[in-house]
Amino acid sequence: MNDLHLANKNGAAFWRALGPARGYELIERPGFLAALDPIRNGLRVVLTSDQPPAADLAELTDLLTSRAWPRVTIEDPYGVVSPPLTPARWPVMIRPAAPLPEPTVDVVHVRTEEQLAAVDKVVVEGFPLPHFQPYGSAAAVPPALLSSPGFDAYLIAVDGQWAAAGATITQDDVAGVYFVTTRPEFRGHGLARQLMYAVLRELDPLPVTLTAAAPAQHLYQSLGFTTIAESTWWSS
Helix, strand or coil, X not given: CCHHHHHHHHHHHHHHHHHHHHCCEEEECCCEEEEEECCCCEEEEEECCCCCCHHHHHHHHHHHHHCCCCCEEXXXXXXXXXXXXXXXXXXXXXXXXXXXXXXXXXXXXXXXXXXXXXXXHHHHHHCCCHHHCCCCCCCCCCHHHXXXXXXXXXXXXXXCEEEEEEEEEEECCEEEEEEXXXXXXXXXXXXXXXHHHHHHHHHCCCCEEEECCHHHHHHHHHCCCEEEEEEEEEEC
C-alpha cells in the first residue's frame, strides 16, 4: 500500500469513528465513505479509491443532488470527481517514525468526558467551526469518541485555561493527526509544536499522516512531514 492510500485509509477511519459518535448516518462503498447530517454538518465524503466503481459515482451524484444539504465537503485525493462545487487543494503529508524532543510543557492525554469537552471547546473556537457555534449547541468532538477504538485526544493548559488541543486515530499500520488547533488568544507561543512533540512520541513507531492547512505547513515540515499529494476538497 503506497503512502497516499495509507493516509486516505486513515482519513476514512477518522470519519468511521467521528460520524457515528456525532449521530450521523454512514454510507460506505468500495469507492467512498459518506457521513450524512442533514441539520448541521451536511454531506461529508471521503473518496477511498483511485478507481471507484461507476455505481459508486452514480450513488455519490445522487447523494449530492437529492437533498438540500446545509454543507457539502468531498475529499478527493485521487482526482477522480469534478462536482459542481468550489475546489481547494490541501497537502497530504506523512512522517516516518523518528526521534523528537520531549515537550517542555505538560500535555494531557485525555481520559475523561470533561477533558474531551475541553478539546471540543478549543476545536470549535480555535479552528473555528462556525456550524458548531455557539459552543455547546452541539459537540464537534463528542463524548462517544472516548470509547471509539484507536481514538486519542490531547490538551495543553496555560494559566489554568485550556489553550491547545488535538486528536489522533490509529488504525492498523498508520496513525493520523486531526483537529490540531490553538485558541486565538494563546497563539504565537509554540503550543502546537509542543502538542505535536507529545503526540508523535506517543504514536512512535508508526508512520503518521495529516492534511495540512496552509498556516501549519511550515510547522509540519519542520517536524519531518513531507507532502505526498495534494487532495482536492470540493465544498459548497
